[in-house]
Amino acid sequence: MAIVEATGIHKHFGALHVLKGVDLVVQEKELVFVIGPSGSGKSTLLRCLNRLEEPSGGAIIVDGVDMLSPRTDINKARQRIGMVFQSFNLYPHMTALGNVTLALRKVLGLPKAEAEKRGQAALDRVHLADRAGHFPGQLSGGQQQRVAIARAIALEPRVMLFDEPTSALDPELVGGVLEAMRELRQDGMTMVVVSHEMAFARAAADRVVFMADGAIVEQGTPDEVFGNPQHERTKAFIGQIGRH
């Protein structure tokens, strides 16, 4: 069953044509890994999926809900789509638990005690149960990103979107975040991940999508795309990141 069905997505920023008819279907429990050069539109595509960015054209169905219909309650629809950002974006004035429980209380309307129980469970899933009372400023980057993951999964979304979740981290902190993502995947979460962590992609991705200039150039299993890229642009890109 398809959780995400995006068809013919276009996005213009003024005169800039950033997405040029992108089709992306993500099956339940699938992990789709998106790569591509800077500026190719990876973040914009991800942000269109939960309508943080308004697509200029196309159709987006997530978990059976037409995301672009004016009749869709976008706040309700977004509960089903977790998002993790490169820069964590934790609320600095709230504790880790406060970050995780805000939407549980204000969006789902759970009573405080129940929200905290669920929030604590979400923190436990990213192995930060003992940091519940810490403020973001008191946590390492890796811990902050795991709190951000907990904040998203606490709402029990049908799909998780990750936009370069480890790019802002010191190398020694990347492992913990990838581990949390791997466990999430093992629990059957559907995921779309924009990242440069190729080793993670090889180990965990079902499918790799290569984007360039606002379009999907090539896609396939990690072995296919990394081991035997078909298009020139893909070859050039894989060669380039391979050298790092």
Added chain:
Amino acid sequence: MTNWERFVDSFFNARVAAEYFPKIVEGFWLTIVLAACIIVTGLAAGLGLAVIRAFGLRVVNLLIIFVVDLFRALPPLVIIALLYFGLPAAGLSMDGFVCAWIALAAVLMAFSEEIFWAGITAVPKGQWEAARSTGLGFLQTLGYVVLPQALRMTIPPLTNRTIAITKGTALASVVAVPDILGAANAGVSFSFNPTPLTMGAAAYLVLFLPVVIFGRWVETRFAWKR
């Protein structure tokens, strides 16, 4: 009478002081009430305008900016005079207290709106996006995520601006409000002795010195935190 004795008799005349002390005290309380009215309504209106501005409606925002710039440009005394001396010509007359209240609240509204707005825009866009991505609505995001961070940043400039505008309550004396300065002026014209003004100045010090010190404390407390 030596010069010194004349000086003391003029500014520190015990008999005059005793006579007008109750009036000054009354003025003291009136100033506090006026200041409280201005602060509460001015800050509430300023915050309200900043919140409305956050909706990003072009025409509305242009209107807000116009009103804000208007009240930031006009000298407060001119606004008070317009309300007190001008409005009666249009068949609407208001008490001097109300005129001073409205005028200074409007000025505080204008300045505080700019400060609140600066605070709101200083909160990173990622905060909005993170909150909205979890399904929080616009107002929920503003209320639970953005404003708490924005207000923290605005406290030092807001405190200073509020103190500055609140001192403008002395202008109310021009429109016959018996606040501290009004009471002191009245005392001077009845006694032909400036001692009531000395007491007035002392009363202002008693009122505002703690506030200024509080402002200084707020400034150091909140300045570099974030």
